[in-house]
Amino acid sequence: MDVPLSHIGASGDRHDGIFRQYMTAFHRALVLVSCLFAPMAMAEELDSTVGKALFDRKWVQAPASTNAADGLGPLFNAQGCATCHKNGGGARFSAIGGVLGVAGFVVRLGDNEGNPDPNLGRQLQEHAIPGLMPEARIEPHLEQGADGLSRMLAKIAFTQEKPDPATRQEFRVAPPLLGRGLMARVAAQEILKNADPDDRNGDGISGRARIIATPEGSQLGRFGLKATAASIADQTADAAMLDMGLSSPLRPFPYGDCTKAETHCLANATGRSPELDGEEISRQMVEMVAAYVAALKPLPAKANPEGERLLSATGCTACHMPSLKAETGEALPVFTDLLLHDMGDGLAGAFPDGFATANEWRTAPLIDLAGRNGKRRFLHDGRAATLDEAIRWHGGEALKAKDLFMNLPKADQVKLIDYLGSL
Numbered sequence: 001m002d003v004p005l006s007h008i009g010a011s012g013d014r015h016d017g018i019f020r021q022y023m024t025a026f027h028r029a030l031v032l033v034s035c036l037f038a039p040m041a042m043a044e045e046l047d048s049t050v051g052k053a054l055f056d057r058k059w060v061q062a063p064a065s066t067n068a069a070d071g072l073g074p075l076f077n078a079q080g081c082a083t084c085h086k087n088g089g090g091a092r093f094s095a096i097g098g099v100l101g102v103a104g105f106v107v108r109l110g111d112n113e114g115n116p117d118p119n120l121g122r123q124l125q126e127h128a129i130p131g132l133m134p135e136a137r138i139e140p141h142l143e144q145g146a147d148g149l150s151r152m153l154a155k156i157a158f159t160q161e162k163p164d165p166a167t168r169q170e171f172r173v174a175p176p177l178l179g180r181g182l183m184a185r186v187a188a189q190e191i192l193k194n195a196d197p198d199d200r201n202g203d204g205i206s207g208r209a210r211i212i213a214t215p216e217g218s219q220l221g222r223f224g225l226k227a228t229a230a231s232i233a234d235q236t237a238d239a240a241m242l243d244m245g246l247s248s249p250l251r252p253f254p255y256g257d258c259t260k261a262e263t264h265c266l267a268n269a270t271g272r273s274p275e276l277d278g279e280e281i282s283r284q285m286v287e288m289v290a291a292y293v294a295a296l297k298p299l300p301a302k303a304n305p306e307g308e309r310l311l312s313a314t315g316c317t318a319c320h321m322p323s324l325k326a327e328t329g330e331a332l333p334v335f336t337d338l339l340l341h342d343m344g345d346g347l348a349g350a351f352p353d354g355f356a357t358a359n360e361w362r363t364a365p366l367i368d369l370a371g372r373n374g375k376r377r378f379l380h381d382g383r384a385a386t387l388d389e390a391i392r393w394h395g396g397e398a399l400k401a402k403d404l405f406m407n408l409p410k411a412d413q414v415k416l417i418d419y420l421g422s423l
Contacts, residue, residue, distance in 0.1 A: 077242075183223070
């Protein structure tokens with residue numbers, strides 16, 4: 001995607017602040033040249049470079065002197081993408097004095113049909129611009145059950161508005177972003193051919209493809225824990241709006257997740273600008289961040305025939321398919337089928353998400369399991385401290401695979417876990 005010439009070198013332009021801070025005079029010249037003459041590969045690399053600057057940027061409230069980066073909030077969970085996805089990784093966990101700290105933990109809200117809370121919206125925001133109170137103070141913590149498995153819980157203190165009595169709470173942590181570019185390249189027919197919603201082959205696995213209505217027509221959902229987004233750009237725009245309160249042409253909501261009941265939130269200035277498609281971030285900026293995310297490549301997995309054999313023998317590859325094909329026929333090592341599966345009551349969310357039931361989750365790609373940001377936790381809410389614990393949580397359509405793992409000799413369990421940890 002090209003960078004408009006009007007956004008290069010004009011001292012009063014909103015993008016100029018970004019380019020002054022992140023690019024040398026040589027790079028700015030390169031932008032101009034690439035816009036006119038560069039081949040597609042160079043243009044994509046340029047988008048990724050600028051996208052990283054936007055990904056790492058800390059946004060501020062509007063209006064601001066640094067108006068290239070205003071529009072934050074008024075209520076928000078993070079000041080930038082890198083707050084939750086440092087270096088493209090997932091949520092980061094720490095424990096100080098017995099208190100669990102999580103960078104990238106959110107509380108989603110919905111009723112038994114998945115409708116947002118009328119007072120607090122889709123998600124609790126625990127930060128606010130000066131002069132406003134955040135929606136709540138959130139303290140996540142783990143509690144071990146009699147089965148030896150940990151549950152993620154949270155102490156929530158609401159500051160002003162209270163949730164509707166019908167509202168339920170669902171905890172989520174930021175997943176790693178590595179390999180999303182591979183997932184975007186998977187051919188649609190590859191996903192659809194593996195769907196078996198009625199379990200016609202009788203294997204107990206009934207993956208469902210999620211179809212998303214977009215301005216470009218119906219597309220397959222691939223991104224998000226419940227396959228709610230058809231593209232990285234769509235997922236980026238939703239996160240910008242929901243987590244940071246930044247509007248874009250894909251999510252034209254300058255007050256983010258604020259509701260009509262939150263009049264104190266709606267009374268604040270926005271960062272909307274005609275230079276940015278009438279929003280706080282332009283479609284092009286969203287696409288540049290998406291280009292950066294798509295370029296985040298996982299480390300190639302080392303050959304491990306025994307680990308691969310055990311993954312297949314336990315039935316894990318029925319959903320965590322080692323590779324799916326691109327339109328070109330290239331095998332993409334994604335370790336997912338990109339379908340929704342019922343994972344049982346133990347892993348169920350608190351409410352449905354449109355087409356997806358509370359029990360259904362899109363198969364997680366087995367990528368970055370070692371954790372680019374260091375030690376990580378697993379599953380949608382970070383409850384599992386180890387891969388072994390994550391497997392033991394599997395139920396529903398994955399129950400048979402879990403039982404096969406549990407029945408392996410201990411030495412083979414260790415071999416399989418070691419293999420997964422290398423991915």
